[in-house]
Amino acid sequence: MDERPLRLITSSPLDALARTVEALLVVASAPLPLEDLAAAADDDVERVEAALRLVGERHSEGRSGIVLEHVAGGYAFRASREAAGACSRLFERPVQRSLSQAALETLAIVAYLGPCTRPEITRIRGVAAEATVANLLERGLIAEAGRDDAPGGAIRYRVTPLFERVFGLASLAELPRLDDFEGDAETIRERLHVVAAQRGA
Amino acid sequence: MRVAELELDLEAFEGPLDLLLTLVLKEEIDLAEIDVAGIVLAFIEELLGRDRSENGADECELGESDLEACGEFLVLVSALLELKARLLFDDEAAELAELEPEEAAEELARRLAAYRRTKEAAAWLTSRLEQEQDRFFRLGPAPLRPPVSRPVAPHDPAALAAALRVLATPPQAVSLAHMALRYPPLEQFVQRFRSLLAGRSRFDFENELGELSRVEQAVAFLALLELGRLDEVAIKQAAPFAPIRVERRDTERSSAWTSARSA
Structure with a gap:
């Protein structure tokens, strides 16, 4: 496991954008397309993409309980796989359950x-x-x-x-x-x- | 029990079975809309109902006539099902019937291959689902999205402002002056002429018009005609457009005349 310390609060402009992107992904309950993220953050698509890479580094398997994923044409947070057991004790997955x-x-x-x-x-x-x-x-x-x-x-x-x-x-x-x-x-x-x-x- | 008289209460039809068959054969009712299972259920219910009433609530035994009815019913329902199947898949049946054995085999192989691919794809989805079973994510209502901007087609702002200015200017008030036809009451002139004739026996109408407007002149003339109608005055004119002379009738004895005179 990567032991580098997390640097979530810095003064870099890209860091500030990354925090905004994190906030947007937390409030969204479905994947957000890059363009929607850029529009909501009121910033360039390229810069938001760079911020997403930063967020992805911070929120990856093994580093965080929340993992950023590119899915269904957008970006979303999900639980880390190592927390799947705990999640399954708390939640059911009615969509996937017993698909014939x-x-x-x-x-x-x-x-x-x-x-x-x-x-x-x-x-x-x-x-x-x-x-x-x-x-x-x-x-x-x-x-x-x-x-x-x-x-x-x-x-x-x-x-x-x-x-x-x-x-x-x-x-x-x-x-x-x-x-x-x-x-x-x-x-x-x-x-x-x-x-x-x-x-x- | 007569099968033909079996009463049906289906979504698309209500009535006896023989009527339904007639309508189907005459193509006045679409067989695709008829729930054949509903007919079978109605028949079974009818059969059980009859048995209960004849043999008691717990015994269900088919008599010989019922067996005949069942046979007849089976034949009829089978025919209906076959008709329905042909109606639902007529094109496909015709297509396949026309094919040579080799072509039919090829067509069947094509369909089987398509289904095989579907099964393989479903197996891939299943394995994918297994791989992803430890992925948990939030499910909820659709997220708030940035409002969609709907830009209008490009237009010259100056032209748009000019058009808006025209719309924003209040229209001029419409003049209704021509509709305000003001004229004095008829009675005013009637009284005036009566007073005039109280002092003298005649007068010229034109002389009394003075500075009256055209409308007032018209009302004065109507007042004159009114006095003439009441036989209080005699109206004379020597020739067309000649002065109109108004004379008090010496024989006039109306109360109005008397009262005017005494006044």
Whole structure:
């Protein structure tokens, strides 16, 4: 563990900005984008970025019980991992708790293909998605994102910033590429073609 | 028990089952809107209700006629479900039916691969969730955000000021002078002419107008006509536009005339 003393109160202008940024992050209950921090601190984006680096140094794992993280397109404080046991004795995590396999599959579809409609989810999973979608909406992991242009205009869904935060993603770009999940698709294809050839014969 | 007469009270339909079937076949009701499970429940409730009334509260035994009804009902509901399924997935069914075995296999493989990818992605999310299970953070209402500025489109400030100045200037008061038509009461002239004729027997109307305004002249003329109507005076004019001569009627015996004279 780094034994350097913490220097939270200095007269440097960047230190003053860092303290302001800390204050803003403490009052916010969701990640604050850099631009919002700069607007609230009434300072340049570049200087706020530098101040964030300073705050990040001070609030990192092993140095502080509060850790700065870049998540869901913004910056936020979270508890340090070493305090997770204590936190779990004090708080539940209703958003993450008992996410079913169906919910995770639906979440994956919405995260990768969203905004997408419930019929699209049903088509991919092959089973009705009504209850799962309602559950994810209630947890705040997905949200409505307008209506489809097709006749009927089904409601479209997208994942929320809370999804990114729960899964510790700075943005959706951090999700692995869908093409990397090919698995044994080629084997299945070959088997199906064998069956088709037998039926066609 | 007749299945066709089964009374239904569904969200989209209320009435006997045979009417529902007729409406569905005539396409006057959208089968997609009909809750088939509701029909099944209604049938079961009807069946249990009949059994209880016939065999007592605790015994539920199906008679031969009930078994027939069940069979008939099963056939009908199966048909309804098949119709509904076809309605819900008609395009897809048609697409797949037209495919050759090779193409169908390819399509199926494509769908299975898509689902496989979804499952893999869900597994990745699961492992991610496990890694992140010791991350605790504050959850609460949306944070206060800096107010969003909505700048207006660029405009010349001078032109804007000029436009505002026009709007800020109070409009000139509208003159209503032409509407203020002031004229003396008719009675004033009536009395005046009566007094005049009390002293002499005639006078020329023009001579009495003096400095009267046009409105007052008109009122004076109306007063003259009034006196004429009351038969107190005789109004004479030798020719058009000639002076109007007003004479007291010697035969006039009205009370007004007498009182004016005595006054």
